[in-house]
Amino acid sequence: MTAVAAAKDRETASGPRLQSGVEETAADRIRKEGRLLSPAELEQTLRTAGFDRYHIHHPFHKLMNAGELTRAQMQAWALNRYCYQAAIPKKDAIILSRSEDPEFRREWRKRIVDHDGGDGEEKDGGIKRWLKLAEGLGLDTDMVKSRKYALPATRFAVEAYVDLVSQSSLLVAVASSLTELFSPVAIGERVPAMLARYDYITEDTLAYFKPRLHQAPRDAEHALHLVTLWADTPDRQADAVDALLAKCDILWAMLDALHFAYVEPGLIAPGAFRPAATE
Amino acid sequence: MTAVAAAKDRETASGPRLQSGVEETAADRIRKEGRLLSPAELEQTLRTAGFDRYHIHHPFHKLMNAGELTRAQMQAWALNRYCYQAAIPKKDAIILSRSEDPEFRREWRKRIVDHDGGDGEEKDGGIKRWLKLAEGLGLDTDMVKSRKYALPATRFAVEAYVDLVSQSSLLVAVASSLTELFSPVAIGERVPAMLARYDYITEDTLAYFKPRLHQAPRDAEHALHLVTLWADTPDRQADAVDALLAKCDILWAMLDALHFAYVEPGLIAPGAFRPAATE
Numbered sequence: 001m002t003a004v005a006a007a008k009d010r011e012t013a014s015g016p017r018l019q020s021g022v023e024e025t026a027a028d029r030i031r032k033e034g035r036l037l038s039p040a041e042l043e044q045t046l047r048t049a050g051f052d053r054y055h056i057h058h059p060f061h062k063l064m065n066a067g068e069l070t071r072a073q074m075q076a077w078a079l080n081r082y083c084y085q086a087a088i089p090k091k092d093a094i095i096l097s098r099s100e101d102p103e104f105r106r107e108w109r110k111r112i113v114d115h116d117g118g119d120g121e122e123k124d125g126g127i128k129r130w131l132k133l134a135e136g137l138g139l140d141t142d143m144v145k146s147r148k149y150a151l152p153a154t155r156f157a158v159e160a161y162v163d164l165v166s167q168s169s170l171l172v173a174v175a176s177s178l179t180e181l182f183s184p185v186a187i188g189e190r191v192p193a194m195l196a197r198y199d200y201i202t203e204d205t206l207a208y209f210k211p212r213l214h215q216a217p218r219d220a221e222h223a224l225h226l227v228t229l230w231a232d233t234p235d236r237q238a239d240a241v242d243a244l245l246a247k248c249d250i251l252w253a254m255l256d257a258l259h260f261a262y263v264e265p266g267l268i269a270p271g272a273f274r275p276a277a278t279e
Numbered sequence: 280m281t282a283v284a285a286a287k288d289r290e291t292a293s294g295p296r297l298q299s300g301v302e303e304t305a306a307d308r309i310r311k312e313g314r315l316l317s318p319a320e321l322e323q324t325l326r327t328a329g330f331d332r333y334h335i336h337h338p339f340h341k342l343m344n345a346g347e348l349t350r351a352q353m354q355a356w357a358l359n360r361y362c363y364q365a366a367i368p369k370k371d372a373i374i375l376s377r378s379e380d381p382e383f384r385r386e387w388r389k390r391i392v393d394h395d396g397g398d399g400e401e402k403d404g405g406i407k408r409w410l411k412l413a414e415g416l417g418l419d420t421d422m423v424k425s426r427k428y429a430l431p432a433t434r435f436a437v438e439a440y441v442d443l444v445s446q447s448s449l450l451v452a453v454a455s456s457l458t459e460l461f462s463p464v465a466i467g468e469r470v471p472a473m474l475a476r477y478d479y480i481t482e483d484t485l486a487y488f489k490p491r492l493h494q495a496p497r498d499a500e501h502a503l504h505l506v507t508l509w510a511d512t513p514d515r516q517a518d519a520v521d522a523l524l525a526k527c528d529i530l531w532a533m534l535d536a537l538h539f540a541y542v543e544p545g546l547i548a549p550g551a552f553r554p555a556a557t558e
Contacts, residue, residue: 023553156435252431256432265538
């Protein structure tokens, strides 16, 4: 079985298992087979293995899209996710700082502009738009910006992302951004679902998501091109797949923590945001 | 109300709350009052605020001590907790590397010996003893040592601990170790409960815990002495309390993740340890 076929096989969730109830990943298989994948095969492996673990499949997002979250649960989501949004330009600045190539830096710099804001159309930037979303859900923006009341597990996951891009190879740092391959699918599901199912959510509140629909594909295409170019040994190809899976783990862990604290069993970590009793 | 009284008041879990349903911490109160606590007051604040958030109160530990965890859940605990055990000497080495004082380093070095092993009584060291525990619970030690099948949230929490001691002041790094003030209480509850309520657990399996009963108080006394000496402004005292609370958050988040994945709702993150169906 080729690595690509094996990665596809994994989608069934009944893929090969190690003796102690743990699954082999697509990266494990590339390392084991030791064969260099073609750029197209690597791309397909990244797409399949990454989408399989993308947080679009998390029960918290399923509840959100089904209109089944309370306003308080939506607040908890926006407040925690802010920590992630706020860290994105920092992690991108780290990536800039690690490249020797002005052309790469010029292209990657667009991501910082998108989030921190710039001139013209992108004046506000994603972070300001996310705060608008939080405010639209009834949160105090200073409280959100302090990040103090996020779940500790959220902060740890975000810190792990910053550590990953700081401490690994530039290939790994770039490959970890490839979850953006899937984000238009997530946004395409989420925005209409939110507008239809939560009467207090307006298009204006969701202004964050609209520019992401063209920014994310542009960024993902650039990153994918570099990853398939730079990953020129089986080990480096496996590293790239591992990086994408690690990023999926980060996004997934953020939703696990939200679900645990605010859905089921509903045990909020000491010191974290507690929705007002009136919500 | 003094900060100490306020910290005690917080124990009732009906302490002062900020407008958006978030609690003021003992560190917030020290900063707000701006009064330098005496060493005895600081010690009392650390003991009260730290014990209040110590993971001994987590539902997962309560289930464990009540004999209500399955062997598979105990395995998940041992496998995940190994990540923490394995990182301890690394974080202590970082602390060593950040001090200019040979006397401090000589004292702190004992912690590394305790975990990595040395001569005579401490030959094995805590890490080897933890692997014995994992093996006694039926796990493959190579799988445990790989750390690959731990929950991502466990790895992120452990990484946050290493980051904390790397990136903050030496005072904060030392203060974050003060959860050891409470560990003899936890061990004193856990060991007899485990021996009484899980027939597959023997004293030999639990060999990790016995030396901790004299190591932890020795280490905590040293750290507490330094923290009360070094924290010579209200801000530094608040930093020390924050450090202890941050460490409590780390330990708590590890149990949140275990509880979420293996108790309720039982959603195991993709790629993480899945107990064998026969357990």
